[in-house]
Amino acid sequence: MASRQGSKSKNLGSVTTKVAKSPSSSTTSSSKQYLETSIDGQSSPASSSARSKPQYFYSDNLHIDVERSKENVTVTVRFRPLSPREIRQGEDIAWYADGETIVRNEHNPTTAYAYDRVFGPTTTTRHVYDIAAQHIVSGAMEGVNGTIFAYGVTSSGKTHTMHGDQRSPGIIPLAVKDAFSIIQETPNREFLLRVSYLEIYNEVVNDLLNPAGQNLRIREDDQGTFVEGIKEEVVLSPAHALSLIAAGEEHRHVGSTNFNLLSSRSHTIFTLTIESSAFGESSEGEAVNLSQLNLIDLAGSESSKAETTGIRRKEGSYINKSLLTLGTVISKLTDGRTNHIPYRDSKLTRLLQSSLSGHGRVSLICTVTPASSSLEETHNTLKFAHRAKHVEIQAAQNKIIDEKSLIKKYQNEIRCLKEELDRLKTGIMTVPQLRDSEDNLVLLKQKLEDGQFKLQSRLEQEEEAKAALLGRIQRLTKLILVSTKASQSSRFPHRPGLRRRHSFGEEELAYLPYKRRDLILDDENIDLYASVESNSEANDDTVKGKKTRKHGLLNWLKLRKRDSGLGTSTNTSDKSRGMKSTSIPSTPQADQNNVPSESRLSLSLQTESSPSADLLSDAKEEKETREENIFDPETPLTSIKSSDQIDLLREQQKILSGEVALHSSALKRLSDEAARSPQEDQIHFDMKRLKDDINAKNQQIAYLEKKITEASSNNMTDLEIMQEIDELTAQLNEKSFELEVKAADNRIIQEQLDQRISECEDLQETVAALKQQLADTLELRNVPKDVRLAQATEVDDLKHKLAELTESKEQLELRNQKLAEESTYAKGLASAAAVELKALSEEVAKLMNENERLVSELAASKSSPSQRKSTVGVRNGRRDVVSKRTDIGPSAAELKRELAISKERELSYEAALLEKEHREAELQRKVEESRQRDAYLENELANMWVLVAKLKKSHGNDSDEYSTRDTQPFDDERLI
Ligand SMILES: Nc1ncnc2c1ncn2[C@@H]1O[C@H](COP(=O)(O)OP(=O)(O)OP(=O)(O)O)[C@@H](O)[C@H]1O
Numbered sequence: 001m002a003s004r005q006g007s008k009s010k011n012l013g014s015v016t017t018k019v020a021k022s023p024s025s026s027t028t029s030s031s032k033q034y035l036e037t038s039i040d041g042q043s044s045p046a047s048s049s050a051r052s053k054p055q056y057f058y059s060d061n062l063h064i065d066v067e068r069s070k071e072n073v074t075v076t077v078r079f080r081p082l083s084p085r086e087i088r089q090g091e092d093i094a095w096y097a098d099g100e101t102i103v104r105n106e107h108n109p110t111t112a113y114a115y116d117r118v119f120g121p122t123t124t125t126r127h128v129y130d131i132a133a134q135h136i137v138s139g140a141m142e143g144v145n146g147t148i149f150a151y152g153v154t155s156s157g158k159t160h161t162m163h164g165d166q167r168s169p170g171i172i173p174l175a176v177k178d179a180f181s182i183i184q185e186t187p188n189r190e191f192l193l194r195v196s197y198l199e200i201y202n203e204v205v206n207d208l209l210n211p212a213g214q215n216l217r218i219r220e221d222d223q224g225t226f227v228e229g230i231k232e233e234v235v236l237s238p239a240h241a242l243s244l245i246a247a248g249e250e251h252r253h254v255g256s257t258n259f260n261l262l263s264s265r266s267h268t269i270f271t272l273t274i275e276s277s278a279f280g281e282s283s284e285g286e287a288v289n290l291s292q293l294n295l296i297d298l299a300g301s302e303s304s305k306a307e308t309t310g311i312r313r314k315e316g317s318y319i320n321k322s323l324l325t326l327g328t329v330i331s332k333l334t335d336g337r338t339n340h341i342p343y344r345d346s347k348l349t350r351l352l353q354s355s356l357s358g359h360g361r362v363s364l365i366c367t368v369t370p371a372s373s374s375l376e377e378t379h380n381t382l383k384f385a386h387r388a389k390h391v392e393i394q395a396a397q398n399k400i401i402d403e404k405s406l407i408k409k410y411q412n413e414i415r416c417l418k419e420e421l422d423r424l425k426t427g428i429m430t431v432p433q434l435r436d437s438e439d440n441l442v443l444l445k446q447k448l449e450d451g452q453f454k455l456q457s458r459l460e461q462e463e464e465a466k467a468a469l470l471g472r473i474q475r476l477t478k479l480i481l482v483s484t485k486a487s488q489s490s491r492f493p494h495r496p497g498l499r500r501r502h503s504f505g506e507e508e509l510a511y512l513p514y515k516r517r518d519l520i521l522d523d524e525n526i527d528l529y530a531s532v533e534s535n536s537e538a539n540d541d542t543v544k545g546k547k548t549r550k551h552g553l554l555n556w557l558k559l560r561k562r563d564s565g566l567g568t569s570t571n572t573s574d575k576s577r578g579m580k581s582t583s584i585p586s587t588p589q590a591d592q593n594n595v596p597s598e599s600r601l602s603l604s605l606q607t608e609s610s611p612s613a614d615l616l617s618d619a620k621e622e623k624e625t626r627e628e629n630i631f632d633p634e635t636p637l638t639s640i641k642s643s644d645q646i647d648l649l650r651e652q653q654k655i656l657s658g659e660v661a662l663h664s665s666a667l668k669r670l671s672d673e674a675a676r677s678p679q680e681d682q683i684h685f686d687m688k689r690l691k692d693d694i695n696a697k698n699q700q701i702a703y704l705e706k707k708i709t710e711a712s713s714n715n716m717t718d719l720e721i722m723q724e725i726d727e728l729t730a731q732l733n734e735k736s737f738e739l740e741v742k743a744a745d746n747r748i749i750q751e752q753l754d755q756r757i758s759e760c761e762d763l764q765e766t767v768a769a770l771k772q773q774l775a776d777t778l779e780l781r782n783v784p785k786d787v788r789l790a791q792a793t794e795v796d797d798l799k800h801k802l803a804e805l806t807e808s809k810e811q812l813e814l815r816n817q818k819l820a821e822e823s824t825y826a827k828g829l830a831s832a833a834a835v836e837l838k839a840l841s842e843e844v845a846k847l848m849n850e851n852e853r854l855v856s857e858l859a860a861s862k863s864s865p866s867q868r869k870s871t872v873g874v875r876n877g878r879r880d881v882v883s884k885r886t887d888i889g890p891s892a893a894e895l896k897r898e899l900a901i902s903k904e905r906e907l908s909y910e911a912a913l914l915e916k917e918h919r920e921a922e923l924q925r926k927v928e929e930s931r932q933r934d935a936y937l938e939n940e941l942a943n944m945w946v947l948v949a950k951l952k953k954s955h956g957n958d959s960d961e962y963s964t965r966d967t968q969p970f971d972d973e974r975l976i
Pocket residue numbers: 079080081083121152153154155156157158159160161260262263264265298299300301367
């Protein structure tokens with residue numbers, strides 16, 4: 001035990017910030033309320049007095065704080081290995097455990113964070129438990145409240161850490177097992193353990209132990225918050241507690257997401273309430289230790305990468321919102337300046353208010369993946385963890401000196417009952433003394449006979465009462481757990497001092513109906529199982545019973561589900577304030593029809609007769625007693641006020657309703673089974689019994705309703721009415737607040753809705769456009785064959801035309817070329833003619849000059865004789881000249897003729913030149929025309945190509961068959 005007490009959290013955080021704390025908020029959600037419970041649904045004198053006034057475990061007048069020591073939240077980080085998906089995607093490592101306390105960024109090694117402990121991917125959950133949880137559990141067993149929760153993004157390993165599986169049990173089963181081991185190791189104290197299990201799904205609190213407990217209210221008063229109407233079950237063994245978790249898990253919301261096939265869609269809080277007091281007769285008046293251990297599996301935050309829709313998206317937004325609030329609360333707690341901490345912004349923080357505000361030890365296990373794709377998310381988790389490290393707590397042991405703790409109440413009740421039993425025994429022994437009288441012998445005889453008769457009937461009544469008391473004492477005693485190492489002194493000296501042992505082994509665990517993770521079995525369990533085996537040897541019958549029973553407990557659980565209405569689970573409760581219900585455990589022993597004689601392996605019970613016989617009779621008695629009491633609450637053992645009576649009746653009514661609900665679900669399961677195996681008579685028999693039981697319970701409910709109405713109309717005093725009004729006002733306020741919260745939620749949802757609507761409209765437009773495109777395509781596809789043939793013919797024509805045009809273009813080009821050649825030739829001719837013409841012109845000019853000279857000489861010779869002589873001479877001379885000339889060249893006539901010829905030639909040349917120029921111009925015009933035509937044809941050709949390409953494209957979208965068969969005309973090569 002001493003070894004379990006160590007390990008206080010170290011303060012690694014460099015900043016220590018004072019936690020804003022209100023003195024009034026010192027209670028945990030459900031522990032603060034005193035639970036008025038009697039195991040058979042009937043109140044006792046001890047409990048009735050307590051019922052009128054709510055009790056708070058942590059109010060100043062009720063507890064003594066034994067040394068408050070400042071601590072910080074224990075913060076650890078657990079890496080999970082890369083998942084197969086991450087490995088497939090070739091993810092890198094982005095964060096890693098650098099030693100035992102540091103997390104470092106792979107890419108940027110200067111980014112690193114320190115925590116109390118960092119666990120690498122290969123660390124076992126058992127090791128995590130030892131470091132991060134064990135001290136919280138042992139503290140809780142000593143009266144210090146404790147909270148352990150796993151935080152991290154989706155699929156980072158929270159549920160693996162908190163629940164685990166058969167190969168690697170999680171913190172919750174390990175803690176439960178440890179709690180019972182601690183009881184075993186603490187012989188000087190006796191314990192009473194009870195559990196509750198709830199989930200927060202979409203900001204609605206549901207009771208996982210009671211299917212009827214949906215949408216429970218969180219109430220708050222000066223002392224803190226609590227869940228109204230949550231069911232608590234007293235637990236007797238680890239297997240019993242785990243079976244309740246397993247049953248609760250059946251109701252938890254789990255769904256598949258992109259990142260996790262079995263993603264938790266709700267936050268769950270499993271609460272173990274522990275009461276302990278010194279063991280033995282001398283414990284009277286001593287303080288009781290009371291504490292709560294909250295084991296929380298949060299739903300994972302989801303990044304925007306999660307492509308969720310519909311219900312998953314809604315769940316995700318609720319999860320993210322509540323985790324965001326948790327982050328804000330932690331920030332504000334560590335900021336030190338803020339007075340207002342927004343606990344009320346989410347149900348999660350409201351329920352965790354007490355833990356977070358420093359009234360108990362807290363261990364935060366942050367789960368992370370090393371994968372690079374989650375680099376940012378992991379960084380956020382690490383930052384959250386770093387902030388949380390600075391939250392300061394002041395853990396203290398809660399000691400209750402009030403006599404009204406549940407364990408004290410049971411102890412007192414046992415004592416009172418024992419006294420009453422003694423009185424009864426004495427009464428039975430004392431036979432009335434009748435004095436002999438001679439005077440009135442007849443009368444005396446008559447009196448004697450009457451007396452004998454009365455005595456007889458009184459004896460019978462008292463025997464019955466005694467039996468009932470014994471049964472009650474036994475049942476109460478069974479709820480209080482002590483170590484087998486405790487002294488063997490019994491509460492009943494005449495009985496062998498059998499005590500209960502608490503451990504769980506393979507057989508107890510193998511059966512656990514756990515939809516997604518089989519709970520618990522590790523090496524230690526096997527050890528424990530071995531120890532159970534060895535202990536059991538003391539009792540041959542037990543051993544035989546266990547060995548011959550192949551799946552005894554499995555059968556029990558299955559049958560318990562079936563026959564849940566027939567078990568001993570008797571819910572009784574207190575309605576002092578919050579109507580929280582507590583039931584005694586539905587133990588295997590209770591089922592007399594289906595259970596082997598010793599169904600709890602590890603428990604040896606503090607009973608007189610054999611455990612099985614006791615339990616069987618208990619079951620019977622309890623049922624009978626309860627039924628009696630329901631119809632006659634005013635038993636000799638009760639004396640309660642009218643309001644208490646109404647409360648009691650209401651509670652009984654509630655319990656009955658819960659049982660009816662349970663029976664109905666069991667009946668449904670049986671119907672399913674019956675449908676599968678109709679020949680099973682046992683199932684039909686069980687179904688019939690369940691139906692009868694449901695009917696009987698419904699009648700009882702109706703009867704209770706009547707009684708409540710009568711009682712309320714008859715007995716309500718003004719004070720009670722005022723109290724009722726106060727209560728209703730408080731409820732009204734609560735409802736108003738919830739309404740406000742809902743209204744705020746609605747506003748957010750409305751905004752989201754508006755956004756969705758606009759997104760939807762955009763999508764609709766896109767869809768319309770796509771539809772149009774589709775229709776166009778379909779239209780093309782749906783073109784009838786004749787139209788397609790017509791199109792093909794048209795294309796053929798076009799192709800033909802194109803060929804013609806191409807041909808005529810070629811001809812024109814040829815002609816054009818010829819004309820160009822001709823034009824070049826003509827130009828050559830023209831230039832040659834021009835040269836010749838120029839040469840001729842020069843000759844003509846020369847000849848004309850000569851002619852003029854000759855004419856002037858002729859005229860001069862005609863004018864004088866001398867001159868004549870001379871002229872003759874001249875003439876002679878001339879004749880000489882002429883003769884000379886004749887000798888040297890043609891005569892004038894010849895020259896004239898030559899001149900005329902050259903003129904003619906000149907003229908013909910000019911005419912030829914003109915004609916050539918004319919022809920040239922003509923050719924130029926033709927060239928121009930042919931060029932234009934050419935351009936026109938080219939243009940036409942381009943248009944044709946465009947047309948062909950268009951046709952080809954539209955036909956190209958059709959099926960391959962169509963394109964090969966029907967689009968042949970568009971084949972490029974063929975076209976070209
Ligand atoms: N430390 C670990 N070692 C081996 N496997 C692990 C470890 N942690 C988680 N896993 C595996 O990773 C998967 C996801 O883990 P788990 O369901 O616990 O994530 P989670 O954080 O609870 O997710 P969610 O928030 O979606 O519920 C599971 O298949 C689980 O077995």
